[in-house]
Amino acid sequence: RAFRRALVRVRPHVVHANTLRTLPEARVARSLGLPVVVHVHELPRRGAKTSLTLRAAAMTADVLVAVSEAVAEVVRSHAGRKPVLVAYNGVPPYSGQRRPSSPASVGSIGTICETKGTDVYLEAAALALESCSDLRFEHIGQSGLDEDVEFARRISALARSPVSGDPVRMLGRRPANDGLDRWEMLVLPSLQDAFPLTSLEAMAAGVPVVAARVGGLLEQIDHLETGILVDERSPRAFADWIVRLHRDPDLRARLARAALDRVRDRFTVERQGAVLHEAYLAALNLRHGPPPVRRRTLELV
Numbered sequence: 001r002a003f004r005r006a007l008v009r010v011r012p013h014v015v016h017a018n019t020l021r022t023l024p025e026a027r028v029a030r031s032l033g034l035p036v037v038v039h040v041h042e043l044p045r046r047g048a049k050t051s052l053t054l055r056a057a058a059m060t061a062d063v064l065v066a067v068s069e070a071v072a073e074v075v076r077s078h079a080g081r082k083p084v085l086v087a088y089n090g091v092p093p094y095s096g097q098r099r100p101s102s103p104a105s106v107g108s109i110g111t112i113c114e115t116k117g118t119d120v121y122l123e124a125a126a127l128a129l130e131s132c133s134d135l136r137f138e139h140i141g142q143s144g145l146d147e148d149v150e151f152a153r154r155i156s157a158l159a160r161s162p163v164s165g166d167p168v169r170m171l172g173r174r175p176a177n178d179g180l181d182r183w184e185m186l187v188l189p190s191l192q193d194a195f196p197l198t199s200l201e202a203m204a205a206g207v208p209v210v211a212a213r214v215g216g217l218l219e220q221i222d223h224l225e226t227g228i229l230v231d232e233r234s235p236r237a238f239a240d241w242i243v244r245l246h247r248d249p250d251l252r253a254r255l256a257r258a259a260l261d262r263v264r265d266r267f268t269v270e271r272q273g274a275v276l277h278e279a280y281l282a283a284l285n286l287r288h289g290p291p292p293v294r295r296r297t298l299e300l301v
Contacts, residue, residue, distance in 0.1 A: 004028050014280045017061070020044075020053055026060045035283035037276075039065045039087075040075055043194035043215050054078035062283040065276065068195035068216030083286075085279050088219070089195050090272035091263065094205040096177040100184060105136040106242055107183040109176055109198045110190070112143045112155055117189030117212065119151070122158035123235035124189065125168050128242040135246060138183070142173040180205040185245050185252065189230070189238050193217055200267050203227070203259035208252045210241050220267070226259040 003025055007015070017026035017038045026036050038061035044050040057064065058079045065087050066072035076084050106125070110116035118139065125137040139159075143152065159168045171178070176198065180186070186202040188211040195216030199209045203220070209227040211217045221227035228245070230237050245252055 004032070007032055007034065014283050016276075016280075020057060023053070023056055023060060026057075030060050033287070035062050035280075035287040036060055037063050037065060037279045037283050039067075039276075040071055041067050041194055043068075043071050043074065043192055045192070046074070050074075051078060058082050062286045063279045065279050068219050070216045070219065071194050083282060085275055085282075087272050087275035087279070088267055089197055089200060090267050090269040091197060091200045091204050092269055094177075094180075094201075096181045096205060098206060099181055101136070101182040103134045103136055104184040104246060105138055105182055106185055106187060106246075107138045107140065107179040108187045108189075109140045109179065110188070110196075111141050112139070112152075112170075114148075114151060115191050116141070117191055117233070118155055119158060120189035120233065120235050120238060121187055122155065122168055124187065124238035124242060126158070127235055127239035128246075131239075131243045132246055135242075137168040138171055138179060139168060140171050140174055140176065140179050176201050177205070180207050183207055185210055185242065187238060187242065188212065188217070189233060190214055190217070191233070195219070199227075200263055203256075203267075204263045206256040206260055208245060208255040209259065210238060210245065220262070221259075225255075226262045227255055 007029055012034065014035045014037060015026065015029035017023065017036060019039065019041045026038055029036050038057045054075060055078050061082060064075055064079055064082055064084045066075050066084060067087065067089055069086055072084050072086050108121045112118045121139065128135060159170050180202055185208045188196065188199055188209065190212050193215045199211055199217060199220055202209050209221060211221060211227060211229060212233050213229040213231050217229065221229055223229040228241050230241060
């Protein structure tokens with residue numbers, strides 16, 4: 001009720017529902033006749049629940065926005081005739097200062113869960129240490145809200161590296177730059193990922209990325225050009241690439257330069273904002289009809 005009263009009071013030009021979790025609020029806006037843009041950041045698994053949720057999103061929205069083509073493909077299959085735009089996540093220029101640590105360190109960022117592949121990362125760390133005992137491994141991120149007790153115990157055991165006396169440092173929640181300033185590479189062994197910001201932030205910082213070949217990561221990274229895409233989501237496959245990159249500074253430097261160029265060319269905040277502005281105007285026109293003249297600048301509230 002409070003949200004409905006706020007909408008009645010403010011009467012925004014457009015309501016931007018940021019993620020599928022905000023569909024209840026989007027429906028309130030829809031009931032008031034306000035133009036609605038639903039922004040889908042998730043890459044849900046196909047199934048009955050996903051179909052119902054995406055159909056509800058399509059019925060609620062005037063325009064749907066996806067964070068990647070991988071997400072858009074799923075959304076379009078349920079959107080009917082509703083327009084679906086792709087607005088790639090954008091990141092600002094890197095604001096930190098690179099000071100690679102000695103001994104060299106490898107890092108991963110993400111919620112501690114199976115979806116983000118925390119277990120695969122820790123197992124890969126143990127395997128990589130067998131070949132490169134001088135490496136150090138760190139992880140930034142907090143436990144998931146729906147954490148499985150057995151999985152948490154397994155992660156705790158894996159973090160105490162059986163190969164080296166120096167365990168993997170689980171740093172908890174902290175700014176990404178705390179790691180990106182120092183790490184030699186970033187490892188993302190996700191089970192699925194719509195279009196992660198973590199990899200883009202690493203690319204913008206000049207940190208090579210070793211990632212699973214899944215979801216929107218294929219739209220960020222070209223294998224052996226702007227990063228590494230690992231076909232087989234196994235600890236051994238990731239460990240092999242970690243060791244190879246550690247031993248090849250020329251390859252790391254080449255990947256880092258190309259990745260930075262990719263981010264500057266495709267994944268800026270300005271480019272993301274331009275597509276969202278297009279979505280807002282489309283929602284206005286679809287709901288109210290195109291006026292003879294419409295201001296090109298919308299006020300954000």
